[in-house]
Amino acid sequence: MTWTDNLPPVRGRIMTHADMAPFTWFRVGGPADVIFLPADEADLEAFLKALDPAVPVMTVGVGSNLLVRDGGVDGVVIRLGKGFADIRPMDHNRIYAGAAALDKQVAKVAAQNGIGDLEFYTGVPGTIGGAIVMNAGCYGSETKDVLVEAYALTRAGERVILSNTDMGYTYRHSVPENLIYTGALYQGTHDDPVAVMDRMDEITARRETTQPIREKTGGSTFKNPEGHSAWKLVDEAGWRGKLFGGAKFSELHSNFLINTGEATAADLEGLGDTVRAEVKDKFGVDLNWEIKRVGRK
Secondary structure, rough: HHHOOOOOOOOOOEEEEEEEEHHHOOOOOOOOEEEEEEEHHHHHHHHHHHHHOOOOEEEEOOOOOEEOOOOOEEEEHHHEEEHOEEEEEEOOOEEOOOOOHHHHHHHHHHOOOOOOOOOHHOOOOOHHHEEEEEEEEEEEEEEEHHHEOOOEEEOOOEEEEEEEEEOOOOEEEOOOOOEEEEEEEEEOOOOHHHHHHHHHHHHHHHHHOOOOOEEEEEEEOOOOOOOOOHHHHHHHOOOOOOEEOEEOOOOOOOOEEEEEOOOOOOHHHHHHHHHHHHHHHHHHOOOOEEOEEEEOO
């Protein structure tokens, strides 16, 4: 008998030895030991408190910025779903969003309620949980500009509240580790709903003409090095549209890694690391991954 045969009772759904590919935008990834889809925060809290503390835990939303390796994932993958997708406008131009709420849906609800400053989220793929961790942003705005506080559970199932300062935000990075975010509170500004929606439409139109949003991709592959654009370095290294197994960097935007249909996780990560090495060799610049890569090779 192994630990997977003695899991705590839950109200949600548990799957053992299930492939991660259906849970990521790249559509690749080997099996997780356990995938847990909690019904709600109370279900998740009880599960964490009862789970053997030696078992590793990882949280995913819609897998938009995630590359799961072909060997799969040790421990429990917690996949947050509709029980964590609540979006609630509040007084004083604030809005609460659950960790599984889509970023673009939060922007839409904010706009409909006359709350501005969150419209940039319409251009951020994925969910609020990932946005909290990564200080997600685009077109000059970031999560740190609007977040009031974040709500999370520790690995032991204890509830914590973190202020914006507690997050220690820098470019695409936050400080707290080993937390499972369940939601966040944002502060916007009062604005005309039509004006906010117009700005959102501009962001959407810009994305559709400059990014391969309908491909099997994971968003921006590399962080922009200081003083450089990642896409330009990939392009100048000669990797725009060039195949590497079943992977390539998009012809439309060369910082977007694409699964052309038959790629393995090894193809995608191998291409990324090959490009990183060539950029370092040719230009002396370090490209750091923005996409989170997890699991066994």
